[in-house]
Amino acid sequence: MVDFNIDFNKAPKGIKGTDFEAPMSGAFYLTEYSDEIAQLYKIGKEIETYRNVPELVDKIKYYLENPIEAESIRKAGRQRALRDYTWEKGFEKVFNEMGIS
Numbered sequence: 001m002v003d004f005n006i007d008f009n010k011a012p013k014g015i016k017g018t019d020f021e022a023p024m025s026g027a028f029y030l031t032e033y034s035d036e037i038a039q040l041y042k043i044g045k046e047i048e049t050y051r052n053v054p055e056l057v058d059k060i061k062y063y064l065e066n067p068i069e070a071e072s073i074r075k076a077g078r079q080r081a082l083r084d085y086t087w088e089k090g091f092e093k094v095f096n097e098m099g100i101s
Contacts, residue, residue: 015034023041023081025078028048028063030047030048030059032051
């Protein structure tokens with residue numbers, strides 16, 4: 001029997017390209033929770049996360065039954081990604097920190 005109560009938070013986490021690309025492309029983004037992702041987006045407002053398989057299944061069912069809420073999160077995530085997480089914004093931040101304008 002498969003144990004679906006896996007705690008995904010025990011595995012090392014980090015930010016990945018998809019964390020920016022999916023919302024930026026206009027997708028509703030449902031991903032594993034990490035402290036890092038919670039620093040980038042408002043969970044439940046701009047993206048959605050899960051901590052284990054049962055929670056993932058519950059959230060998939062919930063958002064399929066509540067498409068207006070999913071659409072609101074999708075739009076807010078795209079706006080946030082385009083506002084704060086483009087390559088241009090990233091380079092701008094690095095150059096500013098280096099004192100190069």
